[in-house]
Amino acid sequence: MSENNEGTKLTNVIRDLCIDNLDKEAIWEKVAEDYNSRDDLSIWDDLSPVARNHHLQTHIREKLLKQGKTPCNTEELVNLYTYMYMLMHIDAFNVAKCKTDNYTFNSIYKVNHEEVLLVDFGCGSGTIPLALAEGNKSEEGFNINYLGIDIQPRMLNLAKNFLESSLFSESLNVTIDEDIIRADNNIEPKKIIFVFSYLFSQPGVNKDLVKFVERIKSIMKSYATAEEFYFMYINIDYKGEIYKEGEKNKQAWTEFLKLLRSKNMVSGSLGDYIKKLDYSFRKFNNLDGNNIDKFGGTRPVYTKIFRLY
Numbered sequence: 620m621s622e623n624n625e626g627t628k629l630t631n632v633i634r635d636l637c638i639d640n641l642d643k644e645a646i647w648e649k650v651a652e653d654y655n656s657r658d659d660l661s662i663w664d665d666l667s668p669v670a671r672n673h674h675l676q677t678h679i680r681e682k683l684l685k686q687g688k689t690p691c692n693t694e695e696l697v698n699l700y701t702y703m704y705m706l707m708h709i710d711a712f713n714v715a716k717c718k719t720d721n722y723t724f725n726s727i728y729k730v731n732h733e734e735v736l737l738v739d740f741g742c743g744s745g746t747i748p749l750a751l752a753e754g755n756k757s758e759e760g761f762n763i764n765y766l767g768i769d770i771q772p773r774m775l776n777l778a779k780n781f782l783e784s785s786l787f788s789e790s791l792n793v794t795i796d797e798d799i800i801r802a803d804n805n806i807e808p809k810k811i812i813f814v815f816s817y818l819f820s821q822p823g824v825n826k827d828l829v830k831f832v833e834r835i836k837s838i839m840k841s842y843a844t845a846e847e848f849y850f851m852y853i854n855i856d857y858k859g860e861i862y863k864e865g866e867k868n869k870q871a872w873t874e875f876l877k878l879l880r881s882k883n884m885v886s887g888s889l890g891d892y893i894k895k896l897d898y899s900f901r902k903f904n905n906l907d908g909n910n911i912d913k914f915g916g917t918r919p920v921y922t923k924i925f926r927l928y
């Protein structure tokens with residue numbers, strides 16, 4: 620495990636706009652209270668700083684965020700989610716974007732990326748734009764053509780703050796309208812990539828599958844200049860949420876793919892197979908927002924990118 624206490628341009632922005640706003644005292648108090656209420660003789664005050672920090676991370680991940688499944692409907696939960704998962708999902712995307720099978724995200728996006736509209740379903744606080752901005756080598760802020768959709772308005776608020784930060788081009792026009800955030804660079808898109816990153820395992824996602832397909836179709840229609848359309852799946856597994864319909868267990872991703880097929884939106888030769896990749900990831904190691912760890916171990920990420928018609 621290596622440690623970087625300096626932070627980078629990206630992690631400093633996340634610290635300033637998100638981690639610094641957390642109610643750290645209240646979180647520490649709650650963790651200590653929880654610890655002392657266990658049927659165990661050891662007490663919080665006797666723990667080492669490392670052990671305390673371990674309990675803090677576990678408390679945030681398991682109790683407050685329920686492994687990313689808690690609806691982030693308060694500013695505090697949005698900030699906690701971003702603190703815990705943003706760097707991890709950026710690192711998963713960074714691996715996914717260059718290694719999927721038929722196409723790669725990079726090969727579609729990198730040439731004239733200003734002319735590619737990214738439509739990010741379940742965008743959260745803006746993981747995908749932040750990942751792309753971090754990879755931006757120019758002195759100028761990153762110029763993105765972006766539309767994010769999320770059911771949690773507070774997620775969109777933080778995404779807006781990020782898109783208006785120094786990481787992005789000052790000329791972007793960033794607006795929120797209902798469940799959509801738009802960062803408009805005033806360039807008519809030639810291609811559209813629909814990204815679904817860690818959305819398909821969200822509780823209740825199955826209820827919106829038909830709506831997702833309709834929205835994709837309507838967005839495809841509304842950009843008359845766009846000639847190529849792609850879909851990108853990124854998730855912890857290859858099935859998505861498991862839910863019951865009648866007596867049957869169904870898988871959100873499998874059902875969604877069936878819907879796309881039934882509407883002839885994918886090539887007849889598209890298979891179900893989804894590639895599994897491994898990624899190593901960074902995370903904030905404590906609530907000061909400077910202390911970033913790169914973990915030696917890896918996590919799986921399942922990803923697929925294909926054309927839509």
Ligand SMILES: C[S@@+](CC[C@H](N)C(=O)[O-])C[C@H]1O[C@@H](n2cnc3c(N)ncnc32)[C@H](O)[C@@H]1O
Nearest residue numbers: 708741742743746769770771774816817821827
């Ligand atoms: C696990 S987070 C992933 C966020 C981001 N895409 C990432 O990769 O870090 C899932 C996001 O999907 C949103 N979400 C959950 N169900 C949704 C739905 N039915 N429609 C749109 N967004 C949804 C949640 O509010 C949350 O922001």
